[in-house]
Amino acid sequence: MFILIALIYTIYITIVIIGLNSEKDKKNVNHNYDCGISLQTNINYSLGISKTIDGAWPWVASLRQKIPGAEAVHFCGGSIIAPRLVLTAAHCFHNITIPTDPNYTRRIGEVHIGQLGLTEQGQRIAEWIKVIIPEKYLPFRPHDYSYDIALLVLNKDIIDNQHSVICLPSHNIISNIGDYGTIVGWGIHNEIDTETSNYMMQVTIPILDPTIDACNPLILPPKNATMTICAGVLSGGIDACQGNSGGPFTQKFQDRWYNIGIVSHGLGCARNNSPGFYTRISAHLEWLCEKVNHEGEPLSICFNDLSKFKKHVKTNKFQ
CATH class of the missing domain: 2.40.10.10 (Trypsin-like serine proteases)
Structure with missing residues (x-):
């Protein structure tokens, strides 16, 4: 009788372990892929606007x-x-x-x-x-x-x-004032254009000091630098525009590309002293992780880095 009970218990424990491993594999199956690796190594991401090359932004x-x-x-x-x-x-x-x-x-x-x-x-x-x-x-x-x-x-x-x-920003990926970021998409080139670009373009611009007047236009609500990135060329001529909305504002760290922002809004396109504003993704990681986990598409950053990032945010101000 004792042997039978022990055998049943052993079988039960084995089934539980298999089930747990199965759930673990199910959760991990979709985030065992690499991120932020471009198929091109010679991407030009200096200040300005240019056509993209095949495979650069997959x-x-x-x-x-x-x-x-x-x-x-x-x-x-x-x-x-x-x-x-x-x-x-x-x-x-x-x-x-x-x-x-x-x-x-x-x-x-x-x-x-x-x-x-x-x-x-x-x-x-x-x-x-x-x-x-x-x-x-x-x-x-x-x-x-x-x-x-x-x-x-x-x-x-x-x-x-x-x-x-593309990679999402971890706790040690902090963008600084003056760093360049690149926008990629099919937006119109200026406010006069009525049709989106037929060709994928890339626009590289600097991140600006969020306290300057240009980043706080009176016509818009006050900006929270922990939620929004202000970026652009104050002399005008280079900017994201209609059709680029929702696209990534990216930066390269150690040979990987990270999406640090989402093209959001601005006053017109490429005007003098009118930079653009980008949703700061790092401010929304907790919300994002909750949603992706619910959809069964867990991201590695949600398992490995979110607690570190939240701690980092409490002790460091975004620039």
């Missing part, structure tokens, strides 16, 4: 709205952060009435990656099945872009050997 996505009887039309950018997740800006979904349910799919559309020309079909295409926006985001308050971040859940994996994910 995580940059074109978000396109489906139109009956026509091809899907680009309206915003985004970045791939996991096989089925795209990070973009909440304000990209302004023109659709936002219902009470924050997970409501506000716009049926497609995500394209791997194309340089905007008229090209993406080499990889998926549809999103859910749009997740922070409850604190208030889209109908004029000029208020606090919490301007959104997460798109796709209907299938969109990455492969040629299309990877």
Whole structure:
């Protein structure tokens, strides 16, 4: 009798261990991929604007709205952060009435990656099945872009050997005033243009001191430097513009590219003393980790680095 009980107990413990390992494998299966590795090593990221080269930015996505009887039309950018997740800006979904349910799919559309020309079909295409926006985001308050971040859940994996994910900022990835960041996308070149660029462009600009007057225009609500990055060329002429919204504001650290910001808003495009504003992703990591874990797409930063980052934020001011 004792031997039988011991045998049953042993079998039970074995099943529990197998189950726990299975759950562990299930949680880890989707974040065993590399991030921030460009297929090109000779990317020019000096100050200015230029055409991109094939494979340089494999995580940059074109978000396109489906139109009956026509091809899907680009309206915003985004970045791939996991096989089925795209990070973009909440304000990209302004023109659709936002219902009470924050997970409501506000716009049926497609995500394209791997194309340089905007008229090209993406080499990889998926549809999103859910749009997740922070409850604190208030889209109908004029000029208020606090919490301007959104997460798109796709209907299938969109990455492969040629299309990877971008890294998210860890606790030791802190951007400083004067550092350059690069925006990539298909936005219009200036306020006079009426059509988005047909070719993927990259714009490299410096991060500015958030306390200067240009970063605190009176027409906009006061900016919180822990939530927003102010960046641009004060003499004008170089900037993100309509069509770039939602795209990544990236920096390179130790041969990897990190998405430190999301193209959010500004006063016009490329005006004198009118820099742009970017949602600081590090300020939203806790929210982001909660959502991606719920969707079954855990990110390594959420397991390994979030507690360190939260501690770091409490003891260090963002610049």
